[in-house]
Amino acid sequence: MFRSVLAAVALTLSAPVAMAGPAAEAIVETASEKLSEGTFERSDLMRIVDTQRIARFALGGHARRIPAEDLERFEVAFEGFLAHAFEQNRHRFDGASVTVIGSSDRNDRDSVVETRVKLPGKDSQTVRWRVIERGGQWRIVDVQVAGLWLAIEERAQIDAVLDRRGASIETVLAALRKGSGSAPARGAL
Numbered sequence: 001m002f003r004s005v006l007a008a009v010a011l012t013l014s015a016p017v018a019m020a021g022p023a024a025e026a027i028v029e030t031a032s033e034k035l036s037e038g039t040f041e042r043s044d045l046m047r048i049v050d051t052q053r054i055a056r057f058a059l060g061g062h063a064r065r066i067p068a069e070d071l072e073r074f075e076v077a078f079e080g081f082l083a084h085a086f087e088q089n090r091h092r093f094d095g096a097s098v099t100v101i102g103s104s105d106r107n108d109r110d111s112v113v114e115t116r117v118k119l120p121g122k123d124s125q126t127v128r129w130r131v132i133e134r135g136g137q138w139r140i141v142d143v144q145v146a147g148l149w150l151a152i153e154e155r156a157q158i159d160a161v162l163d164r165r166g167a168s169i170e171t172v173l174a175a176l177r178k179g180s181g182s183a184p185a186r187g188a189l
Contacts (some may be wrong), residue, residue: 021103024111024131027138032098032115035090045086050132050139051079057141058154062162062169070169077176084180095120098127109133 031048034040055078056063056071063071097118103111110132118124128144142151161172
């Protein structure tokens with residue numbers, strides 16, 4: 001048995017290492033450059049961010065329990081919510097200096113890219129970007145800022161809404177619409 005364990009360790013150590021990092025880093029670097037130059041547009045956001053995957057993650061186990069039509073409506077509303085949040089906040093990145101520090105490959109199609117972001121007049125901070133390859137295309141699926149993964153935070157907020165007595169997918173859709181500016185509101189989720 002000891003020999004088989006040693007053989008497995010030796011095989012693992014000699015196996016080729018997945019190199020997702022360079023491709024994942026390139027997508028983050030491109031996005032970062034456009035953000036700091038102020039040329040990053042909504043179309044760029046939709047092209048490099050996998051909004052469908054984030055929406056399904058944010059909905060969590062509820063995604064399996066709702067009809068396909070409701071899931072599609074949620075995905076559209078969630079994309080609008082993300083796009084609106086981006087539109088409202090992109091000016092905060094004007095003049096930012098973003099440096100890719102490196103990446104940590106989870107496997108050959110999943111990587112976390114670490115960056116150092118320096119905004120004018122502010123201290124530098126570390127921002128991590130989770131980037132996944134699907135169908136030959138690398139796309140961002142989450143961002144960690146100030147220690148919080150944003151998709152995980154959205155999931156917790158959606159769970160909190162759906163856990164309320166009498167809440168339904170309509171409740172969540174209404175909150176997303178409010179947060180996307182398509183209905184009068186004071187806040188999002």
